[in-house]
Amino acid sequence: MFSVVAAIDGSGGFSKGGRLPWRFPKELAWFAKLTKGHTVIMGRKTWESLPPAHRPLTGRTNIVLTSQVDYPLPPTVLRAPSLDDALTLTPASTTPFLIGGVRAIDEALRRKVVNHVFLTSIEGRFSTDLKSSCLLGLLHDTGRHPTTLQSEMMVNRNDGQAYRVSQLQFDL
Numbered sequence: 001m002f003s004v005v006a007a008i009d010g011s012g013g014f015s016k017g018g019r020l021p022w023r024f025p026k027e028l029a030w031f032a033k034l035t036k037g038h039t040v041i042m043g044r045k046t047w048e049s050l051p052p053a054h055r056p057l058t059g060r061t062n063i064v065l066t067s068q069v070d071y072p073l074p075p076t077v078l079r080a081p082s083l084d085d086a087l088t089l090t091p092a093s094t095t096p097f098l099i100g101g102v103r104a105i106d107e108a109l110r111r112k113v114v115n116h117v118f119l120t121s122i123e124g125r126f127s128t129d130l131k132s133s134c135l136l137g138l139l140h141d142t143g144r145h146p147t148t149l150q151s152e153m154m155v156n157r158n159d160g161q162a163y164r165v166s167q168l169q170f171d172l
């Protein structure tokens, strides 16, 4: 089973032009602390969205989902042609964190192969061109009672504005 880690804004906004629409260094630090020592699994486009200097994500086993058998990856990065293969490749002592993008997360949620969702909920609406209706649905599902791990005002490096950013844990 996967643990999903992702961030959405108030309308389910997930990304813009292949990049994150916001930049909250404290949120990125929280993500790193949560996933360090474990396995991060991501779609090929999420891999491509990482700045070359920051990939593979250090201190973690990196697995990239792609159907392309000859997709070029560094030798330490594993390639998986499916979610099931990614789970098989995950070292036994580590948690498989599925970190994006929408296609991979939505497929995992639909197939019910997710037991935890660590969702960063950002109040406000950003300019986005990709949304996650599955994660927004989870956030607005009144039958769910997530644990709030932390919640604080953070300053977005992109526009200098303060936003309330909350880390929620859903156990499915």
Ligand SMILES: NC(=O)c1ccc[n+]([C@@H]2O[C@H](COP(=O)([O-])OP(=O)(O)OC[C@H]3O[C@@H](n4cnc5c(N)ncnc54)[C@H](OP(=O)(O)O)[C@@H]3O)[C@@H](O)[C@H]2O)c1
Pocket (backbone or CB within 6 Å): 005, 006, 007, 008, 013, 014, 015, 016, 017, 018, 019, 020, 042, 043, 044, 045, 046, 047, 049, 065, 066, 067, 068, 071, 080, 081, 082, 083, 099, 100, 101, 102, 103, 104, 105, 107, 130
């Ligand atoms: N807000 C957040 O928390 C967050 C987190 C991560 C990423 N992002 C953003 O999300 C965007 C990318 O998301 P996306 O939904 O467009 O793409 P994605 O899921 O990252 O990548 C899609 C590609 O991954 C491969 N793939 C995905 N699921 C697969 C599966 N089950 N089996 C085999 N291959 C699979 C396919 O690659 P092939 O075409 O090569 O077969 C597919 O075309 C980026 O802009 C990134 O910045 C946001």
